[in-house]
Amino acid sequence: MKIINKFLLFGLAVSICLTSCNTEELNDLNINPQAVNEIDLNFMFTAAQLGSASGGSAGDNRYLDWRTNIGMTAYLIQHLANAGGGIAPGDKYTENFESNNAPFEFFYGDALKNLSEVIKQTGPGGYDEGNKINTRNAARIIRVLNFHRLTDFYGNIPYFDALQGMEGVFFPEYDEQSEIYPDLLKELEEATAALSTSNPDEGFAAADIIYEGDIAKWKKFGYSLMLRLAMRVSNVAPQMADEYVTKAIAGGVMESNDDNAWVPMATGPSVWINQNGISRAFYPGDGGQPSYLSNTLVDWLKADATAPDEVDPRLMIISGGIADWSALEWTPINTNPLEQKGMPNGYDAAGLDELAGETVDLVTTYSRINYLMLQLDDPYIFMNYAESAFLQAEALEKGIGSGIPNSAKEHYESGVKGAMQMYTPFDASLTVSDEEVEAYLARHPYGEEKPALEMIGEQMWVSKFFNWWEAWSDWRRTGYPQLTPTNYPGNITQGQIMRKLKYPAAEVAANANFQAGATLPDVNTTRVWWDVAN
Numbered sequence: 001m002k003i004i005n006k007f008l009l010f011g012l013a014v015s016i017c018l019t020s021c022n023t024e025e026l027n028d029l030n031i032n033p034q035a036v037n038e039i040d041l042n043f044m045f046t047a048a049q050l051g052s053a054s055g056g057s058a059g060d061n062r063y064l065d066w067r068t069n070i071g072m073t074a075y076l077i078q079h080l081a082n083a084g085g086g087i088a089p090g091d092k093y094t095e096n097f098e099s100n101n102a103p104f105e106f107f108y109g110d111a112l113k114n115l116s117e118v119i120k121q122t123g124p125g126g127y128d129e130g131n132k133i134n135t136r137n138a139a140r141i142i143r144v145l146n147f148h149r150l151t152d153f154y155g156n157i158p159y160f161d162a163l164q165g166m167e168g169v170f171f172p173e174y175d176e177q178s179e180i181y182p183d184l185l186k187e188l189e190e191a192t193a194a195l196s197t198s199n200p201d202e203g204f205a206a207a208d209i210i211y212e213g214d215i216a217k218w219k220k221f222g223y224s225l226m227l228r229l230a231m232r233v234s235n236v237a238p239q240m241a242d243e244y245v246t247k248a249i250a251g252g253v254m255e256s257n258d259d260n261a262w263v264p265m266a267t268g269p270s271v272w273i274n275q276n277g278i279s280r281a282f283y284p285g286d287g288g289q290p291s292y293l294s295n296t297l298v299d300w301l302k303a304d305a306t307a308p309d310e311v312d313p314r315l316m317i318i319s320g321g322i323a324d325w326s327a328l329e330w331t332p333i334n335t336n337p338l339e340q341k342g343m344p345n346g347y348d349a350a351g352l353d354e355l356a357g358e359t360v361d362l363v364t365t366y367s368r369i370n371y372l373m374l375q376l377d378d379p380y381i382f383m384n385y386a387e388s389a390f391l392q393a394e395a396l397e398k399g400i401g402s403g404i405p406n407s408a409k410e411h412y413e414s415g416v417k418g419a420m421q422m423y424t425p426f427d428a429s430l431t432v433s434d435e436e437v438e439a440y441l442a443r444h445p446y447g448e449e450k451p452a453l454e455m456i457g458e459q460m461w462v463s464k465f466f467n468w469w470e471a472w473s474d475w476r477r478t479g480y481p482q483l484t485p486t487n488y489p490g491n492i493t494q495g496q497i498m499r500k501l502k503y504p505a506a507e508v509a510a511n512a513n514f515q516a517g518a519t520l521p522d523v524n525t526t527r528v529w530w531d532v533a534n
Contacts, residue, residue, distance in 0.1 A: 039117065039121070041117075041118050041121055041122065041128055041132060041135060042135070042203040042204070042206065042207035043207070044114045044117055044118050045114075045118050045135050045138070045139055045204075045207045045208070046207045046208075046209055047114050048111050048114035048115045048118065048139065048142060049142060049208070049209050049210055049263055050209070050263065050273070050274075051106075051110040051111035051114060052107075052111040052142055052145060052146055052263070052382070053263040053265075053277070053380040053382070062277040062278075062280035062281045063098075063102060063106070063277070064102045064103065064106045064277065065277040065278045065280075065281050066087075066277070066280075066281035066288065066289060067096070067098045067099045067101075067102040068099050068100075068102045068103055068153075068469065068501070069278070069468050069469050070278065070281055070282075070289050070468065071087055071088055071089060071090060071096065071099045071289065072089055072090040072096070072099040072100075072498070072501070073090060073468040073469045073471070073472040074090065074468040075088050075089075075090030075091035075294075075345065076090040076472055076497055076498055077090075077461070077468055077471045077472050077475055077483075078294040078296035078297060078345050078483055079293070079294055079296075079297050079465055079468060079471065080291070080292060080293060080294055080297075080369075081292050081293070081294040081295065081342065081343035081344060081345045081347075081366075082289075082290060082292065082343075083290075083292075083343065083347060083348055083349045083352055083362060084290065084348070087288055087289060088289075090498065091345050091346060091486070091488075092346055092348075092486060092488035092491055093485075093486065093488065093491035093492060093493040093495070093496070093497070093498060093524070094488070094490070094491060094492060095492050097504075097505065099501070100501045100502040100503070100504065100524075101504040101505075101506075103149065103150060103153050103154075103501065104150070104153075104154065104157075104501075104503065104504050104507060105504060107146050107147075107149070107150050108150075108162065108163065111142070111146050112143065112146050112147070112162070112163055113163060115139045115140075115142055115143040115146070116143070116163040118132075118135065118136065118139040119136055119139050119140060119143065122135060122136035122139075123136065131200065131201070131202075132201050132202075132203075132204065133194065133195075133196070133199040133200070133201055134195055134196070134199050134201040134204045134213075134215065134218075135201055135203075135204050135207065136194075137190075137191040137192070137194045137195050138191075138195065138204075138208065138218055140187055140188075140190075140191035141187075141188065141191050141192065141218070141221065141222045141225065143187070144184045144187050144188050144191075144225060144229075145225060145382065147159060147180070147184060148181075148184055148225075148229055148232075149469060151177050151180050151181075151528070152232075152469075152473045152528065153469070153500065153501045154500060154501055154503060154518075154519060154528075155177050155500055155518070155519025155526070155528040155529065156174045156175060156176055156177055156180075156517055156518050156519045157174060157175065157177075157180070158172035158173065158174055158175065158511075158513075159175040159179075159180045159183070160172075160173075160175055160183075161173050161175075171510070171511045171512055171513055172511070172513065173513045173516075173517055174513055174514065174516070174517025174518050175517070176517075176529070177519070177528055177529040177530070178236075178237070178529050181229060181232075181233050181237070181240070181529075181530075182240065184229055185226060185229055185230065185240070185244050188222055188223075188225055188226040188229070189226065189244075189247060191222060192218075192219055192222030192223055192226070192251060193251070195215050195218050195219055195222070196215065197215050209263060209264055210261055210262065210263060210382070211261075217258075217259055219251065219252060220252055220253055220254045220255065220259045221254070221259070221261050221382075221383065222251075223247075223248045223249075223251035223252055223253045224248070224253040224254045224259075224383060224385075224387070224388045225383065226244055226247065226248040226251070227244075227245060227248040227249070227253055227388060227391050227392070227395075228383070228387065228391060229244070230243075230244035230245045230248060230400075230401070231245065231391050231394060231395060231400070231477075232473065232477055232530055233530050234395075234398065234400055235477065235530060235532050235533055236529060236530050236532060237530075238400070241400050241401070242400050242401055242402075244401075245395050245400050245401025245404075246401045246402050246403055248401075249392070249401060249402075249403045249404050249405075250403055253388045253392070254383075254384075254385040254388040255385065256385055256418065257384070257385050257418055257421060257422050258385075259385050260381065260383070260384045260385055260422060260425075261381070261382035261383045261384075262379040262380065262381055262382070262425055263379060263380040263381075263382065264379050265279075265376070265377050265378060265379055265380060266377050267376050267377045275376040275377065276375070276376055276377065276378045276379070276380055277380070278374070278378075278380070278466055279374045279375060279376050279378055280376065282369065282374050283374065283376065284325055284326055284327065284328050285328060290362075290368075291325070291368045291369040291374065292342070292343040292362065292366045292367070292368055293318070293319055293340075293342045293343065293366070293367045293368065293369065294342050294343060294344075294345055295341070295342030295343060295344050295345075296342065296345065296481075296483065296484075297318075297342060297462070298315065298319070298340050298341065298342030298367055299342060300312075300458070300462065300481065301314060301315040301318075301462070302315065302337070302338070302340065303444075305337070305338060306338075307338075308336065308337045308338055309439075310443065311337035311338065312440065313420060313432045313436050313440070314419070314420055314432070314462065315337055315340060316335065316337055316340075316370075317370060317373075317423050317430045317432070318369065318370060318373070318465055319340060319367045319368065319369065319370055320332070320335070320368070320369070320370030320371060320372065321333065321334055321335035321336075321340065321367065321368075322334040322335075322339075322340065322341070322363075322364065322365070322366065322367050322368070323335075323368055323371070324363050324364075325368065325371055326363070330371040333363075333364055340367040341365060341366055341367060342366060342367055343362070343365075343366040345486050346486025346487065346488045347486075347488070348488075349362070370430075372426055372427040372429070372430060373423070373426045373427070373430075373466075375426070375427075378425075378426050379425050379426070381466055381467055382467075383467075384418065384419070384422055384463065384464075384467075385415075385418045385422070386415045386416075386418035386419035386422065386459075386460075386463040387415075387460060387463065387464070387470075388415075389411045389412070389414045389415030389418060390411070390412065390415040390456050390459055390460045390463070391460075392404050392408075392411040393408040393409075393411035393412040393415065393452075393456050394408075394453065394456050394457075394478075396408040396411065397452050397453055397456070398453075408446075408452065408456075409446045409447070412446050412452070412455065412456060412459070413441055413446065415456075415459060415460075415463070416437065416440070416441060416459055417434070417437045418463075419459065419462070419463035420432040420436070420437055420440070421437070422463075453478070453480070454480050454481075454482075456480075457474065457475075457478040457479070457480025457481065458480050458481045460474050460478075460480075461474060461475060461480065461481055476499060476527075476528075476531045476533065476534075477530060477531065477533055478533055478534075479533040479534030483497060485497050492523075492524065493524055493525050494525075496525050498524040498525065499524065499525055499526060499527045499528070499531055500519065500524060500526055500527065500528050500531075501524070502522050502523065502524060503518060503522055508522070
């Protein structure tokens with residue numbers, strides 16, 4: 001009887017609704033009043049720029065730098081050294097799943113996701129179609145930056161089908177790096193050309209934390225990135241390199257340090273998002289990475305100097321000296337440039353003791369990164385003018401591209417000057433005078449101490465301190481500097497410097513397209529498509 005009464009009540013309720021409720025009211029019941037129908041694209045563009053700087057807006061902004069940029073590439077490229085174990089797989093060529101996974105997880109999961117949404121909603125059919133042309137095309141440039149880093153880390157990656165979960169593509173196919181690079185270059189060409197001061201784009205300047213809406217600087221960044229990508233494929237696709245070097249030069253690349261692409265950081269309100277991820281990775285009491293410089297870098301900066309003023313002035317900018325920073329207070333121990341000492345790569349504490357023939361106190365023995373460059377609100381560098389100058393010098397030496405003004409020597413010397421004078425955004429005291437630059441160039445004349453290409457490669461290597469993943473890619477492409485591998489017991493590469501990252505285990509297991517399309521074998525010594533130099 002109760003069951004019958006329930007059905008009667010239900011039927012009565014339905015009949016009342018059918019007679020008294022109109023269709024619009026019924027539809028309104030299915031609308032979530034708290035749902036967001038349109039996302040603030042200015043906010044997403046800002047978040048994407050921040051997220052591209054060490055994965056910042058996705059959560060812990062030190063994770064990607066700590067695990068990969070520092071833990072893997074800074075040690076592989078021998079800018080830093082580490083007597084520890086698991087947190088420095090690049091120092092001893094050991095296995096570390098987090099270092100391998102981090103770029104894949106963070107770039108796809110944060111920056112690229114935001115960038116794809118900005119591009120989608122400002123394109124055909126998007127809710128802001130045609131209204132944010134500069135935002136759209138600046139987002140395309142940053143998208144290229146992130147995708148080229150990803151493919152340079154892993155080789156073949158999901159690209160054309162990536163980030164299309166809303167369209168039902170949950171397991172994207174892998175694309176060959178040789179097919180990805182032409183599209184990245186095409187994207188740069190189209191996006192950079194489309195930027196214009198005449199475009200209606202409300203909010204772009206306020207949302208742009210890199211150049212504050214300066215279209216001329218965005219164009220120089222886009223064409224400089226084009227120059228980088230063109231030279232990266234120059235060993236395997238010379239015609240493509242020639243075409244796009246020429247286009248980059250015609251478009252106009254970076255001309256001074258005023259054009260450098262910096263992402264500003266802040267001390268608040270959240271330690272997990274706004275602070276510099278590199279600084280947090282080293283910061284005493286918060287980070288987990290020791291900040292010792294490699295003897296490869298320190299010895300290169302000291303070269304054959306016999307007096308303090310003959311040492312490369314960048315040594316005491318990058319280092320600041322042998323010092324103790326273990327208790328949030330920088331205590332200098334030795335700031336004599338001639339007496340700076342880097343830590344050898346590939347040794348644990350016992351090995352360093354054996355090498356020295358005595359017990360080594362790490363703090364009082366080895367030079368460290370300058371604490372002025374490790375403040376939590378220090379800016380984060382994407383690309384500097386020096387790289388643009390060095391790439392033009394290299395292109396001229398190799399006969400790649402056309403229309404490059406001036407000589408290789410002039411670009412080389414301009415690059416050295418730019419590299420030495422780029423550090424003032426960290427602190428105003430980190431200056432190098434024009435006279436110091438000229439004296440350095442006189443002591444190390446272009447193409448005389450070493451072949452010109454080797455000098456260019458070495459200068460590009462040292463100019464990318466902090467941008468270690470790019471220094472690693474440059475080394476893999478050019479072979480410079482000529483690094484001596486380490487051979488720590490139990491290493492996984494048989495004493496070879498790693499050439500790529502391994503894919504995340506979750507991606508290997510879940511994506512059915514992995515075996516057919518990934519760069520295999522999936523080991524750290526496998527080379528990506530353009531890596532044929534050394």
